[in-house]
Amino acid sequence: MIESVSLNSLIRSNGELDVYGFMRSKEIQDYMRQNVTFSLKEKIFIILNSLNPYGLKLEALKILSQDKELSKDEKTHILYTIRYLERILQEIYNPESPIIFAMNECYTVENKELNEYEASIKNNIHTWYYMSYQEFLNIHKDYMPEDNEHLPRYEIDLVYPGKNWLENNPIGFSATWIDGKIEIYSICADDKWGENQSFKSSITEYFWCGKIGRYGLPFPTGSKIKLQTPFMKAPLIGTLDSSGGEYNCWYHFFYPEDTRGCRCEFMDISYQEINLCDTFTVFDWVSSAE
Incomplete structure (x- = not known):
């Protein structure tokens, strides 16, 4: 079972957010803390790509937006990003038009053709369809895996019936068991959908490509x-x-x-x-x- 980070423990005494605390690899966290000062967009990347519930990530971004060192444009950028993400989540929980939720349940099984990593991302064991995200939660809430069982990953697509194939699947997201319940930890949306919701392309495209530097790691080459x-x-x-x-x-x-x-x-x-x-x-x- 996965536990989320404790957001309260990542707030420094001056009110600033300790972004390094979102890194689960202690070796890499310590190395980055000592050697790298991240830009604002890199901090957003680290928060959004961490394995934590999306509600927690949004709260973290709101705390980040209160940093007194931010310029007016930087603060506007964070708040604009938050609004875009909240709009995507709103469409997941309360879609504006009829939607079918197509879910692939993925978990590692014995497969002699794949190594552990490949098996964990390629084995789509079951596909199910739901009329709402709440219906999916209601059905799966009683199937929390035991500590000795494999952690399932739910890959879900929003499908708009009746639209052409270029427009009928604008949003996808991933969920798993965090803190004893199913939580969304990753979302993506087609940039055209975002633009149709009146969000600028500089924001919608931001989530298709990582805004992070190619930094060193604490492991020497050959390790x-x-x-x-x-x-x-x-x-x-x-x-x-x-x-x-x-x-x-x-x-x-x-x-x-x-x-x-x-x-x-x-x-x-x-x-x-x-x-x-x-x-x-x-x-x-x-x-x-x-």
């Missing part, structure tokens, strides 16, 4: 590291190949010992995402294996 998300039964262990440093631009390639199911022999984790456009980050799920 053994392990990758394990909460949806994996066992870690994926391999070798880290890092290079760079000039202008604080680093390249990190993870060579897992078990390459079953991988598209190539390495994974590029230079952009802090385990896979590009993934919902899992290096900040949370990578640590030393030595």
